[in-house]
Amino acid sequence: MVARTTWTGPIPAIAHLHWPEKLAAALGPERALALMGELRQEGTRIVQTLHNLAPHEPRPDLARFRAAIDVMTDGVHFFSAEHERVAREHRPALPIPALHLPHPRYSTPEPAxxxxxxxxxxxxxxxxxxxxxxxxxxxxxxxxxxxxxxxxxxxxxxxxxxxxxxxxxxxxxxxxxxxxxxxxxxxxxxxxxxxxxxxxxxxxxxxxxxxxxxxxxxxxxxxxxxxxxxxxxxxxxxxxxxxxxxxxxxxxxxxRIALPTWSDAAGTLVDFYSAVIATPPRRS
Incomplete structure (x- = not known):
C-alpha cells in the first residue's frame, strides 16, 4: 500500500497534466499515481494534453503509469481530429470528452x-x-x-x-x-x-x-x-x-500561421473545462 501524499491546499476543480510522464519522473510513478488518486477522490477532474505519441521517457514503469492515468482521465486535449484519431489507436483508454485546439499563438501582434x-x-x-x-x-x-x-x-x-x-x-x-x-x-x-x-x-x-x-x-x-x-x-x-x-x-x-489567439483560445478552453466539471467523474 502506497502512503498518502498528504496533499495540502485547496482541492482544484481541474488537474491538467501537460505531460503525465513528467510528473511521474519527478515524484516517482507510484507517488504520482497516489497523488492523482487522492485529488480524484476529492472531486478533481483530470484533463490531459496529448503531445507526441511516443513517450518522452520510454521506461516501462512510466508506460504503466501513463496507462493508469489514461483510465482516470476525464477529458483530453488534442490538436486536431487527425491527431485524436491516431492517438486513440495507441491510447484506447482515453476518455470520450475531447477538445481540438492547436497551441494558441502569443499575444504579441504580428507585424503589419x-x-x-x-x-x-x-x-x-x-x-x-x-x-x-x-x-x-x-x-x-x-x-x-x-x-x-x-x-x-x-x-x-x-x-x-x-x-x-x-x-x-x-x-x-x-x-x-x-x-x-x-x-x-x-x-x-x-x-x-x-x-x-x-x-x-x-x-x-x-x-x-x-x-x-x-x-x-x-x-x-x-x-x-x-x-x-x-x-x-x-x-x-x-x-x-x-x-x-x-x-x-x-x-x-x-x-500566415493559422493559430488561434490567446483570447480566442481562452473562451474555447473555458467552455471545455466547464463541460468536464459538469459531467460526473469517470468510473475507473
Whole structure:
C-alpha cells in the first residue's frame, strides 16, 4: 500500500497534466499515481494534453503509469481530429470528452503587412484608387507609395488619404536608384494596380529583389519574366481593385500561421473545462 501524499491546499476543480510522464519522473510513478488518486477522490477532474505519441521517457514503469492515468482521465486535449484519431489507436483508454485546439499563438501582434507602389504616378496606374480601396479595409498593413506625381489628381487624393490615415506613407518625388532599392527591400509586396501592364522596370526590380507581386496579368504573360509560383506573383486577368484585393487577402491569410489567439483560445478552453466539471467523474 502506497502512503498518502498528504496533499495540502485547496482541492482544484481541474488537474491538467501537460505531460503525465513528467510528473511521474519527478515524484516517482507510484507517488504520482497516489497523488492523482487522492485529488480524484476529492472531486478533481483530470484533463490531459496529448503531445507526441511516443513517450518522452520510454521506461516501462512510466508506460504503466501513463496507462493508469489514461483510465482516470476525464477529458483530453488534442490538436486536431487527425491527431485524436491516431492517438486513440495507441491510447484506447482515453476518455470520450475531447477538445481540438492547436497551441494558441502569443499575444504579441504580428507585424503589419507592407505593400509598396513605386514609379511615376500616371492615370492608367490607378495608384490612388488602389490606396483608397485597400485602406478601406481593417487590415494591419503599411502602404508605401513613392514616385513622381505626373497625375495631379492622384497626387491630391494620395495627400488627402495620407493626412487622415497613418498607414499610408506617401513620398512624392523622383527616387535615386539606390533609395528606390532601399525602399523596395522594406516591403513584402509590390502592387502594380495598372489597367494594363506592359514592360515595367519596377516589376523587373521587384522580381529580382524577391518581393511578392500583385498585378494584372502582363501583356504577353508572366512567362516573359520567368517562372513564378502563384503565391509569389499573384495576377488577375483584368484589373479591378475589389477583386484583386480579395485575391490578395485570401493569399495573405493562407500564408500566415493559422493559430488561434490567446483570447480566442481562452473562451474555447473555458467552455471545455466547464463541460468536464459538469459531467460526473469517470468510473475507473
Amino acid at each position: 503587412i507592407s505593400i509598396g507602389c513605386f514609379g511615376r504616378l500616371r492615370p492608367y496606374k490607378r495608384t490612388a484608387e488602389f490606396a483608397a480601396a485597400i485602406l478601406a479595409g481593417d487590415d494591419e498593413l503599411r502602404l508605401l507609395v513613392a514616385g513622381h506625381p505626373d497625375d495631379v489628381e492622384a497626387d491630391r487624393r494620395l495627400r488627402a488619404i495620407a493626412e487622415g490615415d497613418t498607414r499610408l506613407d506617401y513620398r512624392p518625388g523622383f527616387l535615386p536608384v539606390a533609395e528606390f532599392r532601399h525602399l523596395l527591400a522594406t516591403v513584402e509586396w509590390v502592387a502594380l494596380p495598372y489597367g494594363q501592364l506592359h514592360s515595367s522596370g519596377v516589376l523587373v526590380e521587384a522580381l529580382q529583389a524577391d518581393r511578392r507581386v500583385l498585378s494584372v496579368a502582363p501583356v504577353g504573360g508572366t512567362a516573359l519574366y520567368g517562372t513564378y509560383d502563384h503565391d509569389r506573383w499573384l495576377t488577375v486577368p483584368v484589373w479591378n481593385e475589389q477583386a484583386a484585393i480579395r485575391a490578395w487577402r485570401s493569399t495573405v491569410s493562407q500564408s
